[in-house]
Amino acid sequence: MSEDQAWASEVMRAGFSIAYEPRACVLHSHQYGVVEIFRRNFDSGYSIHQIFAGKTGIPLFHALKKLAKEAVFILHNGGGADLLRFLPYEIARHTGFLLGLRAEKLPVSVRKACGNLRYFWEQSPPVISK
DSSP: OOHHHHHHHHHHHTTOOOOOOTTOOOOOOOOOOHHHHHHHHHHHHHHHHHHTTTOOOOOHHHHHHHHHHHHHHHHHHTOHHHHHHHHHHHHHHHHHHHHHHTGGGSOHHHHHHHSSOGGGGGSOOOOOOO
16 A cells, blocks of 8 residues: 555655656546545555654645635536535545544554455554654
């Protein structure tokens, strides 16, 4: 999980930079339902917490502002039905991610219920390197 972020972190620590290339073309798609997106983002939030030792640098205000912009875009370009699909999906996505960032504070039974990798939580507790 989050192997691209782990790779980027290691590359930047080695003194390299990550650049945006607008001419690059990448096709990548998933079709997750609300429960699946919650679980995936719970796992993602936990892995990001591990990779960046708890320092994600994602301000809540910035995330809410971006969500509001996306909602306005969807409303103007898609309509009310698209917005009604967007809202539960995004709420599940962000809630899963935020809970994943704090997974170590949750009981193991809750962690197992929230993530896709239930067996992971049956292992020894992970060690976070700082």
